[in-house]
Amino acid sequence: MAIDPATVDAIDVHVHVEQDGHGCFALDQELLDASAAYFKADQDRTPTITSIAEHYRARRIAAVVFTVDAPAGTGHPALSSEEIADRAAEHPDALIPFGSVDPHAGKAAVARARRLVTGHGVRGFKFHPSLQAFEPNDMRYYPLYEAIAELGVPALFHSGQTGIGAGLPGGRGIKLRYSNPMLLDDVAADHPDLTIVLAHPSVPWQDEAISMATHKANVHIDLSGWSPKYFPPQLVRAANSLLRRKVLFGSDFPVLTPDRWLADFENLDLKPEVRPLILKENAVRLLGLG
Template sequence: MTTRPSTIQAGDKIAIDVHVHLEPPADGSAADLAARQYFGDSGAARDAHGLAEYYRSRRMACVVFSVDERLSGRPQLSNDEVAAFAEANADVAMAFASIDPHRGADGVAEARRLVSAGRVRGLKLHPPLQEFVPNDRLAYPLYEVFAEARLPVLFHTGHSGIGTGMPGGGGVRLKYGHPMPIDDVAVDFPEMPIIMAHPSFPWQDEAISICLHKPSVYIDLSGWSPKYFPPTLVQYANTLLKHKVMFGSDYPLITPDRWLADFEQTAIRAEVRPLILRENAIKLLGLEPQSDK
């Protein structure tokens, strides 16, 4: 399998955002309105051109994806549309696929097609919206495709802003966001990079333990303002996990402008900040050779 080399000039970028949602215009669905109420209206552009120009103007690169799910009713783009956006904006964007494991052989075939063509650089999964536990063998054929290609799989973990405040939480079951089953995936696919998205409230200690124990597991800091990061997360990001924690925003729900402004006020050490903002992602995503330091 081949992956097209990125044209992103990482040395020119001040940050790499590893968690960006590429979405069609908001449709006014109940889930979308509830998400806006939970996160606040960021004012971020939701059209593809606006997203690309946002990151280009700020000298940032980003990982983009949609979410293949049928629970929330929120609009989504196909993987081919996401890949086409990244190809058209290859100076700032890299595409991850998103495939609901319940799609079975059809989903695996789509994953293999996208990876073989070099159109995607990883996989985004959202267990609470896709209604599966990460260590369910249902998902293992998908993992095999990305493990073979040594491409990362990014899992939503922890609380879900989608569904918050809706009757019955919009049908979203928070149990699927528990990070501990990801430990089994890391054991069974030790060469496959894994990114646990978001501070994993209310299971942050479990996520830290997995990331500390398994060399292939990383954490992205998306979906929360840094001013709400728990002290243990800041402590480990400053020390034992300083090479395994990465910047992510959750655009368009949270923008890099807001995230970075709040990040400036956190107790992250000066020498660790560049690791979180760009160096760790550059190494994980293979954007440019890294020297051992």
């Protein structure tokens, strides 16, 4: 059963599940600590599906939830997207599950993506090129994009700076260049039926992300990972004009709470008619909830 948009005031399209029901974590302790320090996050860093649902239900917000499947890039076992989707199905009034597959798995990733949609009801996919250590425009991954496009669900890609590995020697080997949004321009051009969401203000490549979302009908931007008071001014201008129907509310919970994000969003200089588009209506359309 899909979320009824009439029952929520907003849709947060970027919420991480970092602990499963068995006490396993999405990242190793060093990366969890580095990310928490980067975001100055003092709240619970690893909420479970149930606690996430309770948090968002209390605020009349729906949440898109996911993990990042990155064992090839991190050497750390991934949480199960299947389990996340099945647990999210127990909270259909609050949670919308996305899946994640490791692109390095090749044909197995394609088959798993299909099963996640047809067998577990996921409504999209999350990728983190830097953490998963892959160049998104490498044609080895095109069969995966083709499958996702055929399934009719969006693909959300981390873009720009990441707090994962921040402050560690060599950033723990995590390469930022994989998250340059221009690598996804090739993907968007070559797969016009694939809906792509560029996650976060794509600093230091914000202008590139705005250009892509302006140029290509299938490219969108989520506003997660940054308090709105720190948004680059050109992003605010674009969200208020050309991209008003292409930008989406996302918090990056648990490192940034929806409460903080929404409080700072109130102070942005936006036209009144733009706010409901960003907070809910654009996501309703993109996720096919309307």
